[in-house]
Amino acid sequence: MGVGRSYCIALVGLNGYIVEVEADIGQTLPAFVILGLPDAALNEAKERIRSAAQNSGIPLSRRKITANLIPASLPKRGSGFDLAITMAVLRAAEDIRSIDGTVFIAELGLDGRLRPVRGILPAVMAAVQAGYPEIVVAEANVAEATLVPGAHVRGYRTLARLAYDFGADPKELALDYDPPGADPGDENDDAAGIVPDLSDVSGQSEARRALEVAAAGSHHMLLTGPPGAGKTMLAERLPGLLPDLGDKAAMEVTAIHSLAAVRSSTGTLLRRPPFENPHHSATAAAIIGGGSGLPRPGAASRAHRGVLFLDEAPEYERRVLDALRQPLESGELVIHRSAGTAAYPARFQLVLAANPCPCGKASGKGMDCTCTAIMRRRYFGRISGPLLDRVDIQLQVERVSLADFGQAGTEEGTVAVAGRVLAARQRQAERLGAFGIETNSQVPGRTLRGELRLAPGTTRILDTALERGILTARGYDRVLRLAWTLADLDHSKIPTADHIGQALGLRQATATA
Amino acid sequence: MRAKDILGRNGEALAAGFLEHQGMRIVDRNWRCADGEIDIVALEGDTLVVAEVKTRSSLDYGHPFEAVGPAKLARLHRLASSWCREHEVNAPRKRIDVVSVIHDGIGNPQLEHLRGVG
Numbered sequence: 001m002g003v004g005r006s007y008c009i010a011l012v013g014l015n016g017y018i019v020e021v022e023a024d025i026g027q028t029l030p031a032f033v034i035l036g037l038p039d040a041a042l043n044e045a046k047e048r049i050r051s052a053a054q055n056s057g058i059p060l061s062r063r064k065i066t067a068n069l070i071p072a073s074l075p076k077r078g079s080g081f082d083l084a085i086t087m088a089v090l091r092a093a094e095d096i097r098s099i100d101g102t103v104f105i106a107e108l109g110l111d112g113r114l115r116p117v118r119g120i121l122p123a124v125m126a127a128v129q130a131g132y133p134e135i136v137v138a139e140a141n142v143a144e145a146t147l148v149p150g151a152h153v154r155g156y157r158t159l160a161r162l163a164y165d166f167g168a169d170p171k172e173l174a175l176d177y178d179p180p181g182a183d184p185g186d187e188n189d190d191a192a193g194i195v196p197d198l199s200d201v202s203g204q205s206e207a208r209r210a211l212e213v214a215a216a217g218s219h220h221m222l223l224t225g226p227p228g229a230g231k232t233m234l235a236e237r238l239p240g241l242l243p244d245l246g247d248k249a250a251m252e253v254t255a256i257h258s259l260a261a262v263r264s265s266t267g268t269l270l271r272r273p274p275f276e277n278p279h280h281s282a283t284a285a286a287i288i289g290g291g292s293g294l295p296r297p298g299a300a301s302r303a304h305r306g307v308l309f310l311d312e313a314p315e316y317e318r319r320v321l322d323a324l325r326q327p328l329e330s331g332e333l334v335i336h337r338s339a340g341t342a343a344y345p346a347r348f349q350l351v352l353a354a355n356p357c358p359c360g361k362a363s364g365k366g367m368d369c370t371c372t373a374i375m376r377r378r379y380f381g382r383i384s385g386p387l388l389d390r391v392d393i394q395l396q397v398e399r400v401s402l403a404d405f406g407q408a409g410t411e412e413g414t415v416a417v418a419g420r421v422l423a424a425r426q427r428q429a430e431r432l433g434a435f436g437i438e439t440n441s442q443v444p445g446r447t448l449r450g451e452l453r454l455a456p457g458t459t460r461i462l463d464t465a466l467e468r469g470i471l472t473a474r475g476y477d478r479v480l481r482l483a484w485t486l487a488d489l490d491h492s493k494i495p496t497a498d499h500i501g502q503a504l505g506l507r508q509a510t511a512t513a
Numbered sequence: 514m515r516a517k518d519i520l521g522r523n524g525e526a527l528a529a530g531f532l533e534h535q536g537m538r539i540v541d542r543n544w545r546c547a548d549g550e551i552d553i554v555a556l557e558g559d560t561l562v563v564a565e566v567k568t569r570s571s572l573d574y575g576h577p578f579e580a581v582g583p584a585k586l587a588r589l590h591r592l593a594s595s596w597c598r599e600h601e602v603n604a605p606r607k608r609i610d611v612v613s614v615i616h617d618g619i620g621n622p623q624l625e626h627l628r629g630v631g
Contacts, residue, residue, distance in 0.1 A: 029586075
């Protein structure tokens with residue numbers, strides 16, 4: 001007998017670290033000790049492992065078993081270590097042959113079956129990156145694990161089968177035991193994939209145009225308008241206009257959703273931009289991520305590479321809204337909790353919707369509005385200036401007129417608009433690739449006024465506005481970004497004075513902004 | 514005598530023979546005091562060995578070793594000291610061993626010996 005060794009992955013946020021599992025069998029009274037900062041779920045592994053091994057026909061040694069998870073200082077949580085510990089212990093007892101650098105990620109059932117765990121995709125990515133491409137997972141996790149290029153994934157249904165492949169004595173093994181397989185793929189996934197079509201929106205030509213511009217340049221957006229004007233309807237149709245995610249983005253998105261377990265394990269990458277629509281009573285932890293121990297991703301991270309829609313934005317706690325400023329700036333959320341710090345990507349497109357005032361009637365002439373001026377100001381005051389500063393498109397949505405209503409279906413559909421958006425995105429990628437960015441919304445002001453500087457004749461209207469103090473310097477840059485997107489949609493090489501005029505219109509459409 | 518006691522007696526006899534075969538000198542068997550009982554006291558060189566013998570007829574209720582918990586070990590330590598005091602023995606080294614005997618009464622009994630467990 002000696003020391004048995006196997007490998008597993010500890011996830012801290014989306015980052016995985018290789019954990020070496022050592023097991024030693026001491027010549028003393030029976031006990032099972034797990035070292036290396038295990039959490040409660042991991043400490044319970046002892047009982048699961050004992051029963052699973054017993055029921056698989058390879059009972060653990062009746063001596064003192066010590067399992068050590070290295071590095072000892074890294075906090076480890078969850079049940080994904082069950083299998084790696086078991087294999088290390090079996091190796092220490094020389095029940096199986098040497099394991100040589102194989103990574104094991106699965107939970108054990110008492111009957112000896114391997115159960116899937118959350119976060120398989122980021123874990124396998126980390127294993128391959130660390131140079132451990134041989135990976136064993138539960139059968140139900142195979143499809144997700146094989147998404148990672150370069151991984152040699154093997155899936156097993158029971159511990160007995162796995163031990164057999166690693167050279168355990170087949171005489172005692174419970175090889176006949178065949179628990180029912182995993183549930184067939186989540187059918188809800190397809191249902192969730194159906195995005196409402198833009199042709200459902202009657203009229204609203206201005207809003208439709210703004211939505212197209214937002215999609216094309218990935219600009220953040222604020223929609224204000226009375227209840228029933230169709231703000232929510234419009235926002236829900238934005239993801240449908242966005243192009244499919246590239247390989248890298250799809251991996252990131254799938255990894256987050258694998259960890260957040262908002263869907264069961266499936267074998268496909270998420271290619272469509274996600275849409276998150278939290279309720280306005282959501283806490284900061286729900287939006288940006290949190291939870292006890294190691295923080296888990298929140299709505300902002302689940303909306304990574306997609307759309308985060310905050311309906312009734314002024315109803316959110318101010319703290320929650322302001323917490324979004326960090327990801328809007330850096331595309332990443334760093335959350336600190338007792339058990340450690342986790343960084344989750346959160347590069348989302350923000351869409352805010354708001355009523356014009358608490359009673360919602362202050363649009364148009366606002367004759368019916370019962371709110372006082374101060375109530376109206378306070379209402380919008382909750383969306384802080386710094387947050388609003390980052391929102392390129394601020395649009396007033398009016399109630400649909402009778403003339404436009406009832407003509408649903410005659411309007412342009414999602415497919416046609418998405419085609420133009422895709423073409424505009426490609427133009428941006430060609431132009432901005434040199435700067436390492438993808439969309440107009442990300443272009444820094446320095447570049448806008450440097451390499452991408454427009455002729456003075458074109459920007460005259462802006463220069464005048466800036467001079468008169470109607471436009472701030474930051475506002476000036478935002479108008480330029482929008483103008484570039486408008487030019488891209490028009491297949492124009494550079495923005496013209498007309499594009500700048502339109503951009504100004506999209507930005508200043510609300511009286512409050 | 515009840516069946517379990519006979520099993521225990523037989524186990525202890527087997528264990529004593531086993532330990533002697535290992536080169537130990539048995540100095541006492543089934544020594545009792547108010548605090549409990551020591552199954553076997555033996556000497557291996559100048560080390561005083563207090564051995565606890567656990568006998569089972571099958572593994573149906575777990576391995577004999579699993580029946581020796583921390584409380585039992587603590588008592589064995591106390592008993593070792595009491596034995597030394599009463600016999601006015603000054604042992605430079607003391608050790609607790611556990612011997613498990615699995616014997617269904619038909620085949621060969623299986624003995625396992627753990628040295629210095631606590």
